[in-house]
Amino acid sequence: MTETTLTAIRAGDEHAARLAEFSDHYADIQRRRANLYAEEARLLARSAAYADAFADATVPAIFPPAERQELSRRSTCAALAMATRTPERTVQRATNDAEKLVNEAPAVLESLEAGRISARHAQTIIDQLSDVPTAGRAVFLTEVLPVAEESTNANLRRRARVLRERLHPESITARAVRSEADRRVEFEPAADGMAWVHLFTTAPIAQGIVERIEAAAAESRAAGDTRTCAQLQADALAALALTGVTPEDVMSSPVLPHPIEVQEHIKPTVQITVPALSMAGVSDAPGMLDGYGPIDPETAARLAVNAPSFTRILVQPETGAVLSVGRKQYRVPADLQRAVRLRDGTCRAPGCGRRARACDLDHSVAWDHGGTTDVGNLACLCRHHHRMKHLPGWNLDHGPGGVLDWTTPDGKHHRTEPDPAPF
Numbered sequence: 001m002t003e004t005t006l007t008a009i010r011a012g013d014e015h016a017a018r019l020a021e022f023s024d025h026y027a028d029i030q031r032r033r034a035n036l037y038a039e040e041a042r043l044l045a046r047s048a049a050y051a052d053a054f055a056d057a058t059v060p061a062i063f064p065p066a067e068r069q070e071l072s073r074r075s076t077c078a079a080l081a082m083a084t085r086t087p088e089r090t091v092q093r094a095t096n097d098a099e100k101l102v103n104e105a106p107a108v109l110e111s112l113e114a115g116r117i118s119a120r121h122a123q124t125i126i127d128q129l130s131d132v133p134t135a136g137r138a139v140f141l142t143e144v145l146p147v148a149e150e151s152t153n154a155n156l157r158r159r160a161r162v163l164r165e166r167l168h169p170e171s172i173t174a175r176a177v178r179s180e181a182d183r184r185v186e187f188e189p190a191a192d193g194m195a196w197v198h199l200f201t202t203a204p205i206a207q208g209i210v211e212r213i214e215a216a217a218a219e220s221r222a223a224g225d226t227r228t229c230a231q232l233q234a235d236a237l238a239a240l241a242l243t244g245v246t247p248e249d250v251m252s253s254p255v256l257p258h259p260i261e262v263q264e265h266i267k268p269t270v271q272i273t274v275p276a277l278s279m280a281g282v283s284d285a286p287g288m289l290d291g292y293g294p295i296d297p298e299t300a301a302r303l304a305v306n307a308p309s310f311t312r313i314l315v316q317p318e319t320g321a322v323l324s325v326g327r328k329q330y331r332v333p334a335d336l337q338r339a340v341r342l343r344d345g346t347c348r349a350p351g352c353g354r355r356a357r358a359c360d361l362d363h364s365v366a367w368d369h370g371g372t373t374d375v376g377n378l379a380c381l382c383r384h385h386h387r388m389k390h391l392p393g394w395n396l397d398h399g400p401g402g403v404l405d406w407t408t409p410d411g412k413h414h415r416t417e418p419d420p421a422p423f
Helices: 003-053 065-084 088-104 106-113 119-129 134-150 153-167 172-180 203-222 229-242 247-252 259-263 297-306 335-344 383-388
Strands: 184-189 195-200 269-275 287-289 293-295 309-315 322-325 360-363 378-381 395-398 404-407 413-416
Touching (some): 003 065, 003 106, 003 119, 065 383, 088 119, 106 134, 119 134, 119 153, 134 153, 203 229, 378 383
Parallel strands (some): 269 309
Antiparallel strands (some): 184 195, 309 322, 395 404, 404 413
């Protein structure tokens, strides 16, 4: 055996040993992470049980019993969310999943604690378990857990869906009719002036929409349009929604309208904050579209021209101070309401992002207790946080400049401040 061969063997052994060290350490980290997830699930389940047990003692009797329990739970989740700067809905969903894991799938929880499955495996099982009738859950868990302990989460998800379908006593037709009631459209802001629009509808309708925009894009492409297929499909859907352009129209005029042309058909009731110099065309500072965020000044100006019902807010470029608030809008609120909603932007509870225009205007010091109706005593609170603020253990102090100091039932303090002028 040559020296070169011996060196190669030694290097190979060292590499194998180091790789084993990395893989063992990584596996140990994943086991500990799974164990922590199980610990979190037990804690959240205990917090929910505690909220239920003390609902009658912590929520005023003016609320009916079922509502007292819901308010107690939401108050508990809100305190946990504020303590960790986590969205309340995230804590609420995690709590619901934790209860299922602890109370309905103890074997899955045990496997998670031992690190035999990951948090993702456990979440997949709980997600599918929610749609399995009570009578079939024991069989489902017995069959799905060994799969989880021996396969990737992707394979588990596929096997679990098949198993759930096999065990479900209700026909898929009946379930499809029930699921159809959940159809909806959701808006998701993205970066650089872009956004997603998600449509949740029946599979045939979704497939029909896709086929329609593909046909329109193909016709435009065949007519010599140089846009990519993806761009043409996006533009086709926008044209369908905003102008009524159809594939039949494309047959006679095959080139799809450009997004800028389609945008001219938007007649929204929106709030746009525009730096004064941008409106004058001598600055490229972005505008702020309510509910989305920064948009380029050309788009802001175009919307300002095309939207007859919007509030245009001009801000002083150096200080960000409000210079004027347009009066022309679909509904004309009181000046005071507009000023408070403009200042707050969103619900002023810690972590809540509900837009101000969908919130209540709350007297921080109640009118009955001598509170005044002015900008120094009004704040935007969504209906949930407005009600929660009045529960025992919650306290809100309204300081100068719209600063709100919150105290939660666990004695912790959280401060929210109005957002500064964006640019």
